Amino acid sequence: MARNRMPKVKVNEMEEHYAQFEIHDTDCSVANALRRVMIAEVVTMAVDLVTFEENTSVLNDEIIAHRLGLIPLKYQYREGETRLRDDIRTTLSSERDIQRRFRFTRECDCDEYCQWCAVKLTLGVAFDERAKHRPEREKDLPLVVTSNDLISEDNDVRPVHFETDAEADDSVDQGITIVKLAKGQELRFTAIAKLGIGKEHSKWSPVSKCVFRPQPHVHLDDDAISKLPPALRDLIIQACPAGVLGYNDDDAPPENRKLVVKNDAAILDFVDDVKTLTQRLSPTGKSMISAFASDTNFIFDIESVGSIPVDDLVLCAIYELKRKLLDLQLAVNDLKDDDDDD
Structure with missing residues (x-):
């Protein structure tokens, strides 16, 4: 006979981009479901369409577009400034959930894309133009085009240049490298970012690491x-x-x-x-020593790519898991009703 469990969570470490926590009194299937949802079904935003106006760099359009898709885009809820959707019919996990601000493009009634389903980012960098403002000793060095050169037309969404402040302080670059330009080269494009999930493409996955392991029970004599x-x-x-x-x-x-x-x-x-x-x-x-793996307690290690803070990431995953279970319960009830009618 199955018993009702009341899982408990113990947070060991929590930062904006990293978390380690323990889940007690559950089973492996639940822990793995939470892991899979965090990897593949938490909604984020990523570049999905790029229109090039000029590209005389050494990389072709497809490679640059692929790189742009992998640059994390962070949604920042700004209290009192961010305009939220007024057609939300369900309670989302957090006020900072990106779905309170944007909807999927396939669910939007606009002709192509609009402020409620997409964000436009532009970039225009020419080596010769930048060289005018560089020190004399650097005028002939390759020009590194980074995520810092991307300009977002929506103040709620911006590229993530570094994972942490410490990384920003230690880096010699000004963000994530996109391409290097030589004398006479230029890069100009418009990029459209849309909502998606990791199940559709890995560029929408919000985690770089998401693993769990059984908690060991160790006894030393x-x-x-x-x-x-x-x-x-x-x-x-x-x-x-x-x-x-x-x-x-x-x-x-x-x-x-x-x-x-x-x-x-x-x-x-x-x-x-x-x-x-x-x-x-x-x-x-x-x-003099014994150890065994628990089948009810699990330790999670999670690293975010920067698009979502880890605490929001976990909350969004739990909400999505609850929604799936509710949909399953409703479907089972419908089947029972059909059987009763027959």
Whole structure:
């Protein structure tokens, strides 16, 4: 008999572009469904159509258009300034959800595209024009055209030039490189960005990393391990790659140092080797360490490409998963009603 579970979430780390959190009291199918929705079904915006007016660079139009599609575009809700759609019929996961501002082009009643279903971005860079404003020693160097040269006609949408402020400070470029221009070369185009999901094309996927793993349960027999000579304790640590096992305090005297797991994610891969070794080292022949993977608790690691903050990304994925489950429930109820009618 299935029991009703009440999953709980524990956030270990949360930044704008990275998050690690744990989900407790659920099962692998739910965790994997959440992962797949985050990768393939959270709505984002990306360049989908490019019209070139001038391209004398070394790259042809198709390659540049492909690169433009992979530049993340971030939607920024501006309270009091952003005009939201007035035809929303369902409650979305967040006020910052991009679907409160834009609709899919295929669902819009405009002739081609409009402010409610698309965003126009333009770029116009000529080497000779830029060279006039460069220092003399740089006049003949290739000109790097980056995402910073893209001009968005919608203040709510802008290209993401760097993942973090630290990356922006360390980089020698002014954004994501599109192409390099030499003397006499020029690039001008108009790009149309539209809504989409990763299932249609990977350029709409909001994540660069989205993985989960079972939470390991580890037990160390501290009393038995503490009775071993320091050299044998070092041998247990060396049975795993560096960083998996270690001491709680490397500077403490050997007799006061306690063996601990440094990397929970890796211990499951090497626990069999450690168990075999500690069985041979133990006077009783019993293993001094055991570990197994939980089938109800899972750890997620997520990195965003920058188009959506990670917290919004998770909320949008949960909303989408709930919507799918509701649609499934309605479809099942319809089938039951049809059977009853028959």
